[in-house]
Amino acid sequence: MTIKEVSRIKALYFDRFGGPEVLQYGILADPKLHDNEVLVKMTYIGLNFADIYRRKGTYHIEKRSPYIDGYEGLGMIIAVGKNVTKHRLGEKVFFVDVPFANAELVAVPEDHAITVPNDLDDKIIACVGLQGLTADFLAHDLGKNRPNQTVFIHGISGGVGQILSQILTADGVNVYGVTSTKAKQKVALQQGAKEVFLRNEPWLQNWLEHFDTVYDGVGITLEQSIELLKHRGDLIFYGMAGGNPPRVDLVTLLSQSKSILTGDLWDYLTDYWERIARSRRLFKYLLNGSIQISEPTVFPLKDGVLAHKLLESGNNVGKILLKP
Ligand SMILES: NC(=O)c1ccc[n+]([C@@H]2O[C@H](COP(=O)([O-])OP(=O)(O)OC[C@H]3O[C@@H](n4cnc5c(N)ncnc54)[C@H](OP(=O)(O)O)[C@@H]3O)[C@@H](O)[C@H]2O)c1
Incomplete structure (x- = not known):
């Protein structure tokens, strides 16, 4: 897929603070790719408590309307900005600190993209990120x-x-x-x-x-x-x-x-090398079998309201993922 073909993306967003009902799923303009960013076509998006705090307006967020929620996910790089040196087209990456992640495409600063190791499953990385x-x-x-x-x-x-x-x-x-x-x-x-x-x-x-x-x-x-x-x-x-x-x-x-x-x-993910060192320390536990992950609950991105309701209910065990 080229960037042109997806100049409009589907995303989960809100334009006022409130309960899960303020979330809307629809078509928005694609993210603008800056020179130091990679464009990631999302495979899995992680849902976190912070997404609820942002939706309710109790967390610091950039002023923008509509606001696309989400900060975490995994996908493939489909375009690279002209100053990018650390990543390449076709590489699988995940990130945990990039805004506007509840969308088909996300513009990720290259220092925030972490390469997914070949020997670990995509879904597991998306769950642990x-x-x-x-x-x-x-x-x-x-x-x-x-x-x-x-x-x-x-x-x-x-x-x-x-x-x-x-x-x-x-x-x-x-x-x-x-x-x-x-x-x-x-x-x-x-x-x-x-x-x-x-x-x-x-x-x-x-x-x-x-x-x-x-x-x-x-x-x-x-x-x-x-x-x-x-x-x-x-x-x-x-x-x-x-x-x-x-x-x-x-x-x-x-x-x-x-x-x-x-x-x-x-405050602990302050630069690229910090992100890499910390992910490697975490991956070691996954690779030697010390961390077992329970099966995540996966919702289509369009059902984001149900996903937020489940997380807030406290009835889920383990990770909730959204799939564009
Ligand atoms: N500081 C950071 O950098 C950072 C980063 C990520 C997450 N967090 C925080 O970490 C916490 C856990 O996040 P998570 O992603 O693991 O969420 P989670 O999977 O939903 O887990 C939260 C757990 O809290 C328990 N809980 C909920 N309401 C409760 C209540 N009224 N009384 C007692 N226990 C209750 C639930 O356990 P039971 O149902 O078993 O009681 C639930 O399993 C959140 O507060 C989140 O904001 C902090």
């Missing part, structure tokens, strides 16, 4: 846990949670977590967690001040997370899938030598 790089920086830049330490993960069977749990287990760390259903509990245990509690059962009281590190991407669970930490332990707060966190009393934390660390993946 952003959540995998997030789990990697949480485990290795923020957590830095040593073998035999004990950690707790809220939402352990979510996309980030599953990969984080498996990376830490492969690193020799003892992983515990909590989830909402028996089916999700089974997945987390199969992936190597020592014990996985059910959210609606009483489990907390037996585990107070037990963990070296608690990973919390749920938000509303922050007080629980602090209670679960040993003195001198680290709480790693990285998202609010369940709602905004309560205010924290720093003086109480100080008196127990508990620390809170936070981080945003964007």
Whole structure:
């Protein structure tokens, strides 16, 4: 396909903030290709919580109407800008930090495109992309846990949670977590967690001040997370899938030598070489079989509303992908 043939693309977009119903699927102008960009024909697009925050207007986004949601995906390069040196036509790439990804074609700055290794399946890479790089920086830049330490993960069977749990287990760390259903509990245990509690059962009281590190991407669970930490332990707060966190009393934390660390993946993907080094570190876990990915739920891009509803419902296990 040449760029000319697709001078109009189908995309999922919104022109006002709100619930899933503000999403529209339709035809828009194709992306303009700059000299340092490659044009990617998308095979899979990843859906993330950040896409919901953007749709609701609670996340920083570029002012543009209509706004094409999405930041992550995998596809093939079908055109290259004249200053591009790192990629070539026909190469398969993925990206996790490029706006306007919910479309058939995406203009990707060459430094943001990461080559897909030949020995890994496209769908697996599409599933692990952003959540995998997030789990990697949480485990290795923020957590830095040593073998035999004990950690707790809220939402352990979510996309980030599953990969984080498996990376830490492969690193020799003892992983515990909590989830909402028996089916999700089974997945987390199969992936190597020592014990996985059910959210609606009483489990907390037996585990107070037990963990070296608690990973919390749920938000509303922050007080629980602090209670679960040993003195001198680290709480790693990285998202609010369940709602905004309560205010924290720093003086109480100080008196127990508990620390809170936070981080945003964007601050760890600052240049091309950082993206390459971090993806290689993640790929090693996939190549040696340490990370197993549960089957994703794939929606046609035109059914983006259903995909957003499913992610917000919390009923999905693992990744939701959109297919143009
Ligand atoms: N800091 C970063 O750079 C970064 C990057 C990517 C993602 N994130 C954040 O990471 C978090 C997880 O993202 P994800 O892509 O893994 O999403 P996900 O696959 O939907 O997982 C989220 C998990 O949160 C749990 N959850 C939802 N509502 C809850 C509630 N009310 N109480 C307790 N648990 C609840 C659910 O687990 P159960 O149903 O099992 O309880 C669900 O599996 C999000 O907050 C996201 O914004 C942060």
